[in-house]
Amino acid sequence: MDLLDLKDDEQLRAACISLQEQVMSLAGNQSWITEFQKWLVRVRDVSHEEFLSNDFQLALWDTEAVSATGMGRINISAVAENSAIAESLWQLKQKYAQTRDPSENEMLIADAWAQIAPAVAGLTKRNPRLKMYRVFALLCPGAFTSIAHHRKLRELAHALGLPLSGQRRHLHRLVLNRLNEVLGEVADIYSREGVSRLMLPWLMFVNYVQNPEGEATEISDLETGDEVLKPLPPERRRRGLLAIGGGTATIQSMIDFATDGCTREDFIQHLQSISPQSKTSTCNTQLNALIAEWGVLRANANNLQLTPRGEAFLESGDPDEVIDWMITRILGVDYLLAALRDTQLSNRDAILTLRKANPGWTTDFAPSAIIGWFRYLDLVTISEKVLNLTERGRQWVNRIHWQPKGLASIPGISPSLAQVAPVQLDIEIERPKLGALIARFDQEFRFPEELIGQLDAGLWGHTRRHFAVLTGLSGAGKTQLARNYALSLWQDDPEPSEGLLIVPVQPGWHDYTSLLGYVNPLESDAYVRTGVLDFLLQASANPTKPYTLVLDEMNLSHPEQYLAPLLSAMETGETIVFHGQVDEIDGVPPGIPYPSNLVIIGTVNMDETTHGLSDKVLDRASVIEFWDIEVKAFPGWQKSSLEDEQIALVRNLMSSLMDVLRPARLHFGWRTLNDVIGYLQQTQAGGVIEFSRALDHAIYSKILPKLRGEDSPRLQQVFTLLHATLKDAGLGMSLRKVKEMADDLAHSGSTRFWR
Structure with missing residues (x-):
């Protein structure tokens, strides 16, 4: 009309x-x-x-x-x-x-x-x-x-x-x-x-x-x-409900100020009068929630006024005045209500249900806030951590005529975490026995049981300092070992990845802000968060579960610099300081006691692009070095589409090369094996490159570039045996390259692939 x-x-x-x-x-x-x-x-x-x-x-x-x-x-x-x-x-x-x-x-x-x-x-x-x-x-x-x-x-x-x-x-x-x-x-x-x-x-x-x-x-x-409800699609909905202390009564006291209209600045001052300890940024966040999450305020340029919904809610306090908005406009509200239609849910199951609605909710904070509002809005009762629909809740569930859906993709920004309580050191951390832990490892990565046991003992030998460094052969599976170990620690949880965060360390990390974030210098009420910060807060909030932080290639920068607050706190058990203010900033507390359930595993490769580890790091870590892998135990052989004769040929050749290169520590890991097999499978599928030529290409590109060193009897022996192995295999292109490098070693005293 x-x-x-x-x-x-x-x-x-x-x-x-x-x-x-x-x-x-x-x-x-x-x-x-x-x-x-x-x-x-x-x-x-x-x-x-x-x-x-x-x-x-x-x-x-x-x-x-x-x-x-x-x-x-x-x-x-x-x-x-x-x-x-x-x-x-x-x-x-x-x-x-x-x-x-x-x-x-x-x-x-x-x-x-x-x-x-x-x-x-x-x-x-x-x-x-x-x-x-x-x-x-x-x-x-x-x-x-x-x-x-x-x-x-x-x-x-x-x-x-x-x-x-x-x-x-x-x-x-x-x-x-x-x-x-x-x-x-x-x-x-x-x-x-x-x-x-x-x-x-x-x-x-x-x-x-x-x-x-x-x-x-x-x-x-x-x-x-x-008359029927009109839901927005999940992609257009507000991502959750802001946690505001005091429930619906607080919402009414907030919006009462706007009865006759007001400016944004005056409304922010009103919010600060209700909660004097709140920062300006917190009040701005609350104002945005009242507009977008509750639908009770409307902004017109710099002026605010109550919506008809806001007027009705202010007058009556009846949750029904806002529930229709939340069911149709807030992500996860209809999702959880529908899940409660025919059954009760434990608080934990309700949280996991909401996290299905938004895969970006990688912590419990946003789902917990929604559950809290469910109680304030008289949609559920919570008894002994179990949620049941109220009569009001059932009536609204009956109006959900659609199948609630969640987001299909993970948003780039995770919701904020609330300030958490200190962790008590005498809390028993839940972790499986070593045998059960080993049994849950991904069978694609067959690590020796003794190696897993070595990592487990090294991590848990101290009551608080659970820190290990994995060093050795590139491509041997150091990161996969750490990842599998972390996931196996959460083997009985439906979301085991919650207990794992893998952080690729970057060159140029000179202080802790790369891990823990910092106060925005242009806006003192805003905090630039990081995934590690949120992970630490989550670990502190859930002290009975182990949380594993994997620092991949941790020596691309100096660990004693960017890890300094954690290295100090893990030793003394004192507070990890995030900022120097008395109150939290943008949801970030001044600090937290070092979480005794935090597990840190770093992976290290030693080459010209990395830094050595200082005694400050080595004194606190259990160092596990692995240089040897068993070529024949590589699980990729069974999954390969190559013919049996071809697999046997490649496996024998790679075993011979491993034996030749191992004395000079120029050998390779499972990543190289995987790449060689992958290259051969692709050339076979293409039908252009003959198998022996493809094998020659693979060895030339994946094995030879890592050959380098100064003249020594050991390196001379490597080149002599390597020449013989490649000649026996009929790999002409690789053989010529090895002969050139051996000549360089004899005439100049050093050799490298790149000339």
């Missing part, structure tokens, strides 16, 4: 006529008129005895003839059985029908409402305000519109230019009076024309006031009149 000014008489009249001609005539709305009219007549003509019966009362309270499906879903059986309430309703109906004075009718309704509403509220788990409006609309025809939801009625009244102060019930009469002004009064409210007039406000709200492209979380089917 076109945007009209409903305050203008002519435009309002045109809107009403358009609705009557184009919308009211739809089959769904005609059925609504019929049902509404039937109930009005039924209530008018019912006998006193039938009216008081339990069956009639139950039908009266549960009928949706007045308002669309989705409004007022509360178990009302106890109210229907209460004869005193039924008699009060009968008296209201009778007196209203006998009174023609509008002011007297208003007094009748006010008195009846004041008497009945408390009695009804005392018999239900939730105040059935929407059902009350529907019942009163049938008892007092012409006094109420078909909009039972007060927020939506306020939005329509605002669009019509009507005053919004006074009792909620008065808005119904004001809206109907405004329509009477432009359309004239209806002679018989029980006629189809009369019922259509009562329905007109709802159709006007749906077609002219509700904005489907903006705040609307519900849409009305023009054919059936049913």
Whole structure:
């Protein structure tokens, strides 16, 4: 529908006529008129005895003839059985029908409402305000519109230019009076024309006031009149709910300041007055949450004002005013509600369920915040760390008519972690026995059991300092050993990767900020976080589980520089300092005690691009060196698509080369074996390069470039044996290169592949 000014008489009249001609005539709305009219007549003509019966009362309270499906879903059986309430309703109906004075009718309704509403509220788990409006609309025809939801009625009244102060019930009469002004009064409210007039406000709200492209979380089917939730796709949703202390009461106290509108700056000062210890950046984050996560504030340039949702929530505090927004706009809310539809969930299972909705939630903080709000919003109860839906929760679950979906990809930014409590050193860390740990290793990487046992003993020989350095042959599987060990420590957890963080160390890390982050020098209230910082906070928050930090190629920079705070704290058990402020900055505490459940494994390659390890590092680490690998034990042989004869030839050649190169420590690891086999498989698939030529290429490109050294009897022996091995294998190109390098060694005293 076109945007009209409903305050203008002519435009309002045109809107009403358009609705009557184009919308009211739809089959769904005609059925609504019929049902509404039937109930009005039924209530008018019912006998006193039938009216008081339990069956009639139950039908009266549960009928949706007045308002669309989705409004007022509360178990009302106890109210229907209460004869005193039924008699009060009968008296209201009778007196209203006998009174023609509008002011007297208003007094009748006010008195009846004041008497009945408390009695009804005392018999239900939730105040059935929407059902009350529907019942009163049938008892007092012409006094109420078909909009039972007060927020939506306020939005329509605002669009019509009507005053919004006074009792909620008065808005119904004001809206109907405004329509009477432009359309004239209806002679018989029980006629189809009369019922259509009562329905007109709802159709006007749906077609002219509700904005489907903006705040609307519900849409009305023009054919059936049913009102259904309108979810956003997961990619467009807000990523979680900000944790705010104090629950919904705090939200109300925050937004109360914006009742008459205010500037951003004034609102931030108000937030700081509520929580004086909060930084400006924290208050800005809270303001953004009130706008995007709660939908209770609207920003217009530098000014803020309450949305209709915000006005309604401020007035009533009813969670239903915001739950529709969260179900349709916040990632994970519908996902967890749907998961709780048929079963209860432990708190841990609920967290893991939410993390499926967003793979970017690699910590428990964001899911825990959502679960906390579920409790504040009366969607769940939590008893002994188990979540169960409340009656309100079940009613909202029943309105989820779609299959909730999560994000398909991992966002680049992980949610913030809250400040955590200090770790107690006497907490027992859960870790499997060595035999079970070895059994869970990936069979693709067959590490000797003694090597795994050596790593395990080296890491856990100290109560707090769990630090090992893996050094030796490049490509021998040092990083894979560390990775498999870390995952096996979490073998009984459904998300074992949570306990592992692999960080590729970069050249030029000269201080700890590369690992732990730093306070933004341009904005002192902002902290530049790192994955390691969040990992440390997570480890500190979950002290019974081991968390493994793998520093890959840790000596590309000086470890004693970038690891300095951790090296010191792991020795003394004192605090790891993140910044010098008293309070947290941007969610980062000043520091945490060194987590005794933190495992650090560094991998080291020694060549001209790396640095040696200082005594400060070596004194704290268990150094494990492995230079030897068993060529025949390489699991890639079984997975290769090469023919058996070709595999045997390559395996024997690589074993011979290993024996030749090992004395000079010029041999190779499993990575090289994998690359050689991969190259041969690709050339075989291509069908252009003959197998023996391809094998020659592979040896030339993967084995020979690492040959280098100064003249010595050992190196001379290597080249002599290597020449013989390549000659026997018929690898001409590689043989010529080795002869050239041997000549260089003899004439210049040194040799290298690159000339």
